Amino acid sequence: MDACLANPCDAKATCKDNPAPALNATCTCKTGYRGDGLVSGTGCSDIDACLTNPCDAKATCKDNPAPSLGAACTCNTGYTGDGLAKWHEGTSGCSDMGACLDNPCHTKATCIDNPAPAMDATCTCYRGYTGDGLVSGSGCSEMDACLANPCDAKATCKDNPAPALDATCTCKTGYNGDGLASGTGCLEWPLI
Structure with missing residues (x-):
């Protein structure tokens, strides 16, 4: 008598008739499934490969459906790598993308990588x-301190090159003083 004819096993299990005098069969879950294999028992359910924590803490884990025994690890936004936990040999895990590596900043700016999950950097002009x-924006241009009108009306203004933030004010011919609008300005030379 073949006990497998009564279909005692889950659809995801193989059935093997036990030899007489036994009246039952042995149900074994197929690769990628676990359980007792019996229709009247726990049956067979997909083994969730994510339960073994195969992925880096900065990655999401998605179980590959049976018969696969593995999982897919994908680094979260702002991170790069293979997504696998670093305890696996030869894996990179997930690390911050390092937005400064793409040189998004102008040559006269500093670049600071914004921590993940951000995928950009902060560029600050010197x-x-x-x-x-930003290279793709207005970039960095030298400030012109003369635009703030620091000099007296009777003085000429010459912007001092960066990194200076000021200008040099020089009184025109016939005038004397510091040339600054906020200082003594420029006064006419006394005539003798």
Whole structure:
């Protein structure tokens, strides 16, 4: 008598008739499944490969459906790598993407990588320069201190090159003083 004819096993299990005098069969879950294999028992359910924590802490884990025994690890936004836990030999795990590696900043700006999950960097123009600091934006141009009108009306203004933030004010011919609008300005030379 073949006990497998009564279909005692889960659809995801193989059935092997036990030899007489036994009246039952042995049900074994197929690769990628676990359980007792019996229709009247726990049956067979997909083995969740994510339960063994195969992925880096900065990655998401997705169980590959049976008969696969593995999982897919994908680094979260802002991270790069293979996504596997670093205890696996030869894996890279997940690390911050390092947005500064793409050189998003102007040559006259500093680049600071924004920590993941951000995928960008902050670009700051050097002292004496102004702009958004981005290669793809306005970049960095030298500030012109003369635009703030620091000099007396009777003086000429010459912007001092960056990193200086000021200008040099020189009184025109016939005038004397510091040339600054906020200082003594420029006064006419006394006539003798």
